[in-house]
Amino acid sequence: MPVGPRTRLILQRVLQALPALLGVVVVSFILTRALPGDPAAYFAGPAATAESIAEIRTTLGLDRSWPEQFVVYVVDLLQGDLGQSLSTGQPVLAELLRRLPASLELTLTALLLSCLIALPLGIAAAVHQGSWIDHACRVLVTAGVSLPTFFTGIALVYVFYYLLGWAPSPLGRLDFIYLSPPEVTGFYVLDALLAGDTETAWGALRQLALPAITLALFTLAPLARMARAAMLQALSSDYIRTARAAGLGERQIVYGYAFRNAMLPV
Template sequence: MIVRRLLATVPILIGAAVFTFFLTRVLPGDAASFLASGQATPAEVAQLRQSLGLDRPLPEQLLHYLAQLARGDWGRSFTTGQAVTADLLQRLPASLELTFFAFGLALATGIPLGVAAATRPGSWIDHLCRAIGTAGSCAPTFVVGLLLIYAFYFLLGWAAEPIGRIDALVAPPPTRSGFLLVDALLAGDGAAWRSALSHLLLPGLSMALFSVAPLARITRSAMLAVLASDFMRSARALGLPRRRVLFGYALRNALLPVLTTLGMVFSYMLGANVVVEKLFAWPGIGSYALDALMASDPAPVQGFVLLVATLFALVNLLVDLAGAAADPRLSAAR
């Protein structure tokens, strides 16, 4: 199953590469004009375009790009002057740390809220779950981020300045994993750890609040369906402890749709962090791609889409494996 799924991702990645290639070519803007100085003549701009290979026909540029990808070359950024892979690997830990932190907040809030709402239908917590599900689905991430900045940084002054991953006056810990919280713990630097955590809170909450809604809603629906099943009524009739019935039987049988939603939520966070990273000046791959898009630099945008598509395929594979572990019938069917 793993080999089949990995092979199935190859055409998906090729399709993503082709789609992004044409998308970056049809968007307004010219990389040669952007890179040329304001005093450059049209002849100099045309010469720069020729040196970049932008004067070739689109099919020829596409074949050249796909050949580069086959060799493991994702291109070079015009704005930074470095290889796209080097830029992405340098910024990826910052994006993953933010995504994991927001995902942990959503997981710790959404699933318990859904379980509590399912076990007390019609109560205040059930109404709260449905209200959060509706509000979370309607409020865009950047609006939530702006409101959090205005409330907790501008008005109350409780949050850290929404710029970067750590205070400018705090020395960052030695880089080992790329995750500032982990590196600060390994270095025993409490000041750096507190500063990194304070900078993570607002962007993490901005991403988590939007993701709590689908998690709570799906968990509530799955738990309600399982709790109304025949085997759950039999378990309660046999006098089994309520905690064992709820967590040992009901929650485990409701895990499959929840696991699928978890994979979708995590994959969404990987792509949705573009706006959050730009809003909080977070030095991740999302802000890197957005800066490249504004500069008409196609290689970083294409590399960002390929990286997110690859991570998306890996997350889906992990969700399938987790689903097979939760329900052995799935692995037997495959």
């Protein structure tokens, strides 16, 4: 059966990713076994006897040789078994799925916010090259790339929560005065709106604001830089010079022709 070029490309990418994936699996296995501490003793608790620790070690398969443990480790990974959490004792996969909606809500909000700011800012910086808008865009891009997210987050909490008191306490997804909305999507803001509880939705949105802004500042920088570079390339192209020579208005040239072509690589 002939294989198309797109299918062949996908297969090549998958085959190229296999060594890296295998390396990650091997390194993670070695780290979990080589680090100090006994997981069996941790699960058993401080008052456990040597017999109970040995029983837990046998249950976890830690009494086997490393090659045997590695085979079991890979088989469990292929079956979706990521082990048990040391802090909660629950399956890791269940813990990840339980926290996934909160992570997705934060990530999507930050991405939407960064797109709403970065794209207009990059386009305005390209259209008004050398102006204060262009310089502000460069400063923001440099700050977004150079400042680590943990520093930006701490600075925002210090200013807007500790100094100004505008933001709620940076703990959890909702303040203690609100009740969690009925779960539909797992997104607190959307679930509260679906339940008709605008007050809880507003509380969840306020709680989400500072973390979303922190992530947005990090993702905003490359988006604004790409938008500015793509717009500058579009504005210097031959068809834009032809449109200007034909007497078309600057607004139509920028937003009708240059903008649409500049957004393709972005």
